[in-house]
Amino acid sequence: MTPVRRERAERLADEELMPWIAKKDPEAFEVFYDRHGGAGYSLAYRILGDRSAAEDCIQEAFISIWRSGARFDRTRGSVRSWTLSIVRNRAIDALRSKAGKAPKLTFDDDAILEARPAEEHTEAEVLAAETADEVRGALSQLPGEQSRVIELAYFGGFSQSEIARMLNLPLGTVKGRMRLGLEKIRGELAEGIA
Amino acid sequence: MSANEHDRRLEEAAAFALGALDAERIDEFREHLEGCGRCQEELRWLVPAVRALPEAVDQQTPPPALKARLMKEVRADLAAAGAAAGSARRGGRASSRRRFREWLDDLDLGGLTWKPLAGLAAVILIVAAGVGYLVGNGGGSDVHTTEVRQQGGIVAKVVTEGGQGELRLTGVRQLPKGKVLEAWVQRGEAVEPVKALFAPDGEGNATTTIDDMNGVSVVMVTREPEGGTKVPTTKPLVEVPLEG
Numbered sequence: 001m002t003p004v005r006r007e008r009a010e011r012l013a014d015e016e017l018m019p020w021i022a023k024k025d026p027e028a029f030e031v032f033y034d035r036h037g038g039a040g041y042s043l044a045y046r047i048l049g050d051r052s053a054a055e056d057c058i059q060e061a062f063i064s065i066w067r068s069g070a071r072f073d074r075t076r077g078s079v080r081s082w083t084l085s086i087v088r089n090r091a092i093d094a095l096r097s098k099a100g101k102a103p104k105l106t107f108d109d110d111a112i113l114e115a116r117p118a119e120e121h122t123e124a125e126v127l128a129a130e131t132a133d134e135v136r137g138a139l140s141q142l143p144g145e146q147s148r149v150i151e152l153a154y155f156g157g158f159s160q161s162e163i164a165r166m167l168n169l170p171l172g173t174v175k176g177r178m179r180l181g182l183e184k185i186r187g188e189l190a191e192g193i194a
Numbered sequence: 195m196s197a198n199e200h201d202r203r204l205e206e207a208a209a210f211a212l213g214a215l216d217a218e219r220i221d222e223f224r225e226h227l228e229g230c231g232r233c234q235e236e237l238r239w240l241v242p243a244v245r246a247l248p249e250a251v252d253q254q255t256p257p258p259a260l261k262a263r264l265m266k267e268v269r270a271d272l273a274a275a276g277a278a279a280g281s282a283r284r285g286g287r288a289s290s291r292r293r294f295r296e297w298l299d300d301l302d303l304g305g306l307t308w309k310p311l312a313g314l315a316a317v318i319l320i321v322a323a324g325v326g327y328l329v330g331n332g333g334g335s336d337v338h339t340t341e342v343r344q345q346g347g348i349v350a351k352v353v354t355e356g357g358q359g360e361l362r363l364t365g366v367r368q369l370p371k372g373k374v375l376e377a378w379v380q381r382g383e384a385v386e387p388v389k390a391l392f393a394p395d396g397e398g399n400a401t402t403t404i405d406d407m408n409g410v411s412v413v414m415v416t417r418e419p420e421g422g423t424k425v426p427t428t429k430p431l432v433e434v435p436l437e438g
Contacts, residue, residue, distance in 0.1 A: 041256035043248040068364040081245040089396040135250035153214035160209045179208035186243035
């Protein structure tokens with residue numbers, strides 16, 4: 001198998017790039033980084049609030065993808081969401097390295113959620129492509145108490161019990177706010193693609 | 195299960211999707227999820243909202259030096275794998291030479307060339323011992339790499355440099371609560387524990403360091419209780435025989 005050249009790699013869809021990365025093709029990996037490194041870095045910076053720490057996080061996350069042979073399963077969602085979940089987990093680990101392990105988003109869980117044909121991901125893929133403004137809009141429209149628990153959970157890596165203690169709220173209230181907030185974001189996104 | 199109990203689980207779906215369900219509730223929720231279509235549907239509905247969250251952050255431009263460092267590490271990995279494959283070739287495994295050469299042929303590695311290198315890509319067992327190579331301008335040292343694919347999809351790589359070693363595992367399943375991975379080295383007849391206990395990350399990668407590789411003939415990994423043990427108590431998940 002001859003290596004994929006840069007110009008050819010650039011024409012490949014993410015899902016087509018991944019087998020090349022699994023075969024340790026550096027050109028394919030470079031294209032993969034060019035596509036998702038910026039989003040990953042932005043997410044790491046949002047979580048860690050420090051450029052140097054965000055750089056370390058991205059280096060570790062992307063090298064982990066490279067060394068693990070890009071263990072991406074296309075039936076479980078998009079390459080981008082998979083990559084960003086890896087970055088998020090690394091960043092949260094770094095953030096909380098002194099405070100103990102935080103719950104993780106795992107692709108084992110996704111296997112349960114995503115046990116359906118790849119074409120059924122279409123809605124999620126469209127959402128991912130069009131979401132930046134919509135999610136910002138949806139988050140900004142949420143009542144502050146709902147956006148706060150969602151941000152503490154996703155960007156802070158705190159569990160629902162930790163959030164309840166932190167905000168001095170009953171656990172049930174935190175659960176309810178998370179659910180209501182996510183439902184509203186999801187509803188806004190669904191309207192956006194209708 | 196009562197309706198109230200089910201509603202409670204349903205309410206946990208959002209926390210689960212956000213990665214915020216308390217650790218002690220996760221296994222129970224997963225178990226419930228496997229048999230509950232309603233909760234699965236709820237999660238399928240919510241997950242795109244969670245996946246969209248990172249898209250909403252202010253976009254930052256990563257420094258070009260980050261990409262340069264990343265690609266340097268990628269090329270160093272390739273160089274180590276290539277050196278290991280070269281050694282394997284010298285061991286008489288010429289049958290797989292052509293395939294690996296095809297893959298490596300004409301790779302531009304910023305001054306390093308792959309032309310003299312060849313590889314081995316066996317499905318079940320990849321064993322390769324490396325020879326010395328130079329990385330960048332940082333001077334040279336002998337690096338030996340042995341990689342073995344284990345049953346269950348784990349790939350174990352032992353990289354030895356300057357008498358020290360690093361064990362890198364990929365494809366490791368998450369551990370049950372209260373368990374860790376413990377590595378062991380066999381020197382002669384003796385099996386000794388490796389000090390640094392470790393665990394897989396969210397992507398199934400796990401790495402530990404071995405301070406002294408002198409005289410080590412086999413590296414093994416077992417699943418042990420938190421805190422580790424003095425002798426292995428379970429069958430090894432990983433066994434990596436080392437050459438020489």
